[in-house]
Amino acid sequence: MEISAQISPGELTSFHANLEGLSNCTKCHELGKQVLNSKCLDCHTEIKFLISNNRGYHSSGEVKSKDCWYCHSEHHGRNFRIINFHKDNFNHSKTGFSLTGSHEKIDCEKCHQSKFISDPKIRKRKNTYLGLNTNCISCHEDFHKGSLGTDCASCHNTEKFNDVKKFDHNKTQFKLTGSHESVECAKCHPSENKNGIKQIKLKGLSFSNCTPCHSDVHKGAFGKDCKSCHITKSFKIINQSAFDHSRTRFPLIGKHNSVKCNDCHKGSIKNKPLFAKCIDCHQDFHKGEFAKNSIATDCKSCHNEMGFSPSLYTIEQHNQLKFKLDGAHLAIPCFGCHKKDGEWKFRITKFDCQNCHQNVHGNELTEKFLPGNNCQNCHNTSSWRTISFNHSGTGIELIGKHSKIECRDCHYKIEVDNKRKFKFVSLKNECTECHKDIHFGQFEVNGKSDCLKCHSFENWKPDKFSHNNTRFSLEGAHSKLKCSQCHPYEKRNGNIFIKYKLDDFKCAFCHSQRL
Structure with a gap:
């Protein structure tokens, strides 16, 4: 005993008591050297396994480098606490498994139980903290029964098992878009009973089309590819660029292609509108004008889907009516005749010119020359200025120069209010109505001048004048004189004119100046 006491520094702990004695020293010590880690690990194989697999507290950088x-340390007596572990201030992150979320709040014994230890040697130990795996399923039941692998952290966090914020559905074969993003998981992933265990079905779902989750309101009429019409944002929003309306009984043509679905499908896309006639959707713009027996006729006789205007009603069709289009009427747009005071009228019962055209002649034309307000007695539809009127019927025949002038030269007069007006019946049958009296009343008889006594309609020269028909016949030397030698210019009231009506015919009146 004295020799043993001198060699051994003290008793071993109760854990190593079986190694007491001089013959056992080399089991831990090498002669002349301190205790090597390799000697410790030869016995503590579980620690050696963890270190070699880089697991647990002893494989951490802080511990692995130490002896x-x-x-x-040993030889401090049987009751010495060789494992100096205090769970209350232990830094669990050094084990390679940091405690976060709900793991921070539970007692150590909740996890460090023998039933969770896979190594049977370690499992036999009491109050050990070794042997646990970091895999979730080493402590927690695999709710998915291995169908989703063992990496629970790819979807779940340590706060709450049902919170799968870390899961990215877009990494699956079915990406969530539109309204699918706000749908609860259970709506698409139902619970199922598998081997007597209730679990959520996450795999094996059919999603090649929408009908496994959604009811087909069309009863298969448009096939199974719902994406050809609908988008995931809302069932009521139709993907018009993808939907082929020609698959229905009403193919979309022309302007109908740009109409919103809800404009025809009122309230719901499921509502099937009538479409046999245009007035099923469109208001009767003509307010029954073309109705027969109180039933509106089909608009297709005049319009098509390319646009309400222009009308397809042809000139040939119009010429089957009582009013045929010819001349300038061919170039008049429909509204020129059929739109009055902002309203369209097509059923016209009066066809006289003044129904569309203003009577610019007013009361200047009598019924004789404007029978039934029919302007065609003078005008035609080719040109308003082309007149075909027989002036002889007025009692005034146009001859000479008068036959070559335009009507307006005589019948378009400037009134007192400085406005031009057509005058016909109110015109006087006198030359001075149109021509200026350059003689200033010298030849008036009872207020009228008979210009035709001297002038004709060919020119202004007095070809019809004969001096022998006056009170002073030209004889002898008088016949050789120029008119101006006897008829001087006279100025009266600012007007200068030739004086033809002489005051005296005595010889002395002209010849007195020669005496």
Whole structure:
């Protein structure tokens, strides 16, 4: 005993008591050297396994570089605490498994139980903290029964098992878009009973089309590819660029292609509108004008889907009516005749010119020359200025120069209010109505001048004048004189004119100046 006491520094702990004695020293010590880690690990194979697999507290950088005896020294007596572990201030992150979320709040014994230890050697130990795996399923039941692998952290966090914020559905074969993003998981992933265990079905769902989750309101009429019409944002929003309306009984043509679905399908896309006649959707713009027996006729006789205007009603069709289009009427747009005071009228019962055209002649034309307000007695539809009127019927025949002038030269007069007006019946049958009296009343008889006594309609020269028909016949030397030698210019009231009506015919009146 005295020799043993001198060699051994003290008793071993109860854990190593079986190694007491001089013959056992080399089991831990090498002669002349301190205790080597390799000697410790030859016995503590579970620690050696963890270190070699880089698992647990002993594989951490802080511990792995130290000697075992630095923390677990011996020869301090049987009751010495060789494992100096205090769970209350232990830094669990050094084990390679940081405690976060709900793991921070539970007692150590909730996880460090023998039933969770896979190594049977370690499992036999009491109050050990070794042997646990970091895999979730080493402690928690695999709710998915291995169908989703063992990496629970790819979807779940340590706060709450049902919270799968880390899961990215877009990494699956079915990406969530539109309204699908706000749908609860259970709406698409139902619970199922598998081997007597209730679990959520996450795999094996059919999603090649929409009908496994959604009811087909069309009863298969448009096939199974719902994406050809609908989008995931809302069932009521139709993907018009993808939907082929020609698959229905009403193919979309022309302007109908740009109409919103809800404009025809009122309230719901499921509502099937009538479409046999245009007035099923469109208001009767003509307000029954073309109705027969109180039933509106089809608009297709005049219009098509390319646009309400222009009308397809042809000139040939119009010429089957009582009013045929010819001349300038061919160039008049429909509204020129059929739109009055902002309203369209097509059923016209009066066809006289003044129904569309203003009577610019007013009361200047009598019924004789404007029978039934029919302007065609003078005008035609080719040109308003082309007149075909027989002036002889007025009692005034146009001859000479008068036959070559335009009507307006005589019948378009400037009134007192400085406005031009057509005058016909109110015109006087006198030359001075149109021509200026350059003689200033010298030849008036009872207020009228008979110009035709001297002038004709060919020119202004007095070809019809004969001096022998006056009170002074030209004889002898008088016949050789110029008119101006006897008829001087006279100025009266600012007007200068030739004086033809002489005051005296005595010889002395002209010849007195020669005496």
